[in-house]
Amino acid sequence: MDKIFEKPESIRDKETHYCPGCGHGIVHRVICEVVDDLGIREKLIGIAPVGCAVIAYDYWDFDVTEAAHGRVPAVATGIKRSLPDRIVFGYQGDGDLGAIGTAEIIHAANRGENITIIFVNNTVYGMTGGQMAPTTLIKQKTATTPSGREQKTHGFPLKVCELLSVLPGVAYAERVSVHNPQNVLKAKKAIKKAFENQIKGLGFSIVEVLSPCPTYLGLSSKDAVKWVGEELVKEYPLGVFR
Amino acid sequence: MPKIKIDPEKCKGCGLCVLYCQKGCIKQSKLLNKKGAYPVEIIEKDGCTGCSFCAIICPDLCITVYK
Ligand SMILES: Cc1ncc(C[n+]2csc(CCOP(=O)(O)OP(=O)(O)O)c2C)c(N)n1
Ligand code: SF4
Ligand code: SF4
Ligand code: SF4
Ligand SMILES: [Mg+2]
Numbered sequence: 001m002d003k004i005f006e007k008p009e010s011i012r013d014k015e016t017h018y019c020p021g022c023g024h025g026i027v028h029r030v031i032c033e034v035v036d037d038l039g040i041r042e043k044l045i046g047i048a049p050v051g052c053a054v055i056a057y058d059y060w061d062f063d064v065t066e067a068a069h070g071r072v073p074a075v076a077t078g079i080k081r082s083l084p085d086r087i088v089f090g091y092q093g094d095g096d097l098g099a100i101g102t103a104e105i106i107h108a109a110n111r112g113e114n115i116t117i118i119f120v121n122n123t124v125y126g127m128t129g130g131q132m133a134p135t136t137l138i139k140q141k142t143a144t145t146p147s148g149r150e151q152k153t154h155g156f157p158l159k160v161c162e163l164l165s166v167l168p169g170v171a172y173a174e175r176v177s178v179h180n181p182q183n184v185l186k187a188k189k190a191i192k193k194a195f196e197n198q199i200k201g202l203g204f205s206i207v208e209v210l211s212p213c214p215t216y217l218g219l220s221s222k223d224a225v226k227w228v229g230e231e232l233v234k235e236y237p238l239g240v241f242r
Numbered sequence: 243m244p245k246i247k248i249d250p251e252k253c254k255g256c257g258l259c260v261l262y263c264q265k266g267c268i269k270q271s272k273l274l275n276k277k278g279a280y281p282v283e284i285i286e287k288d289g290c291t292g293c294s295f296c297a298i299i300c301p302d303l304c305i306t307v308y309k
Contacts, residue, residue: 001245001308001309002308002309003306003307003308004244004292004294004307004308004309005294005297005298005305005306005307006306006307007303007306011303013303015252015302016301016302018301018302019254020254020255020256020279020301021254021256021257021258021301022301023301024301025300025301025302025303026299026300026301029301029303180262180299181262181294181295181298181299184298184299185298214256220257221256221257221258222257222258222261225258225261
């Protein structure tokens with residue numbers, strides 16, 4: 001019998017610290033599948049964020065460093081410019097990329113840096129206890145919006161792909177989701193394209209991944225993926241923005 | 243005949259594989275594993291089509307699929 005699905009080579013055989021049903025585990029694996037498919041493991045440098053994925057370097061079996069909160073695109077810029085033959089990618093959450101790191105992501109994108117960003121939008125600050133993120137939905141209850149996010153006080157959910165898509169430095173911006181197997185496969189295609197663009201020297205690529213955080217959505221794993229597939233995609237439509 | 247293998251000690255019992263197996267091959271066990279999760283187990287060997295949906299959605303790399 002042939003194995004038709006097994007652990008990618010570039011992920012370590014190690015238990016993660018993620019909660020049951022957390023989307024980070026799926027996204028980590030899909031990145032490794034792409035890395036194996038493209039045969040870029042030896043040339044790859046990843047940058048882990050501050051957030052639940054802060055110790056992604058314990059799970060990925062290739063070179064990975066870590067950046068201060070929100071500074072992944074700046075660190076990626078420096079590494080890519082000094083080692084242009086390496087493939088450099090950043091992994092960021094919505095608090096990391098969309099709150100404290102807004103300036104870094106916008107300017108890296110606007111400079112058209114030849115890097116790849118994987119942006120995991122789970123609508124909350126997972127690591128610090130489920131506080132509101134810029135991507136939290138209106139009416140969504142979080143630790144800091146116990147009666148639900150209110151537009152008047154907290155503003156609107158931040159649409160990162162739409163925002164970046166107007167910048168001429170951006171080669172590719174797509175939003176995908178990992179709430180069911182079919183969408184995980186689509187997410188893999190998008191992530192592959194984002195790496196291929198860098199290999200071809202096309203410039204800045206970002207893939208936003210809608211991802212469940214069952215713990216701070218206060219839902220079971222099953223209800224969390226349902227919520228992503230039914231509610232979150234309404235505010236954050238899937239598709240290619242640039 | 244396609245089949246899957248589940249690592250019960252790695253499994254966190256999230257149940258996503260159960261949710262997406264269209265053939266009803268997997269169910270949650272009533273016995274805890276060492277980490278205190280209810281892992282999943284195979285209940286219907288013959289129905290498996292090898293679609294790999296269970297493995298594709300598993301956040302914790304617990305499932306291997308054979309064909
Ligand atoms: C400079 C700085 N400010 C604040 C923090 C606290 N902090 C750690 S993680 C985090 C937010 C993480 O949220 P997100 O990026 O969405 O990642 P997730 O955990 O949801 O994957 C914050 C505010 C920090 N570590 N450093
Ligand atoms: S808090 Fe949320 S994002 Fe963090 S590991 Fe748990 S489920 Fe995942
Ligand atoms: S491979 Fe498909 S049919 Fe077989 S157990 Fe997994 S989800 Fe079910
Ligand atoms: S998806 Fe993976 S971790 Fe979740 S119950 Fe199934 S085998 Fe266990
Ligand atoms: Mg987050």
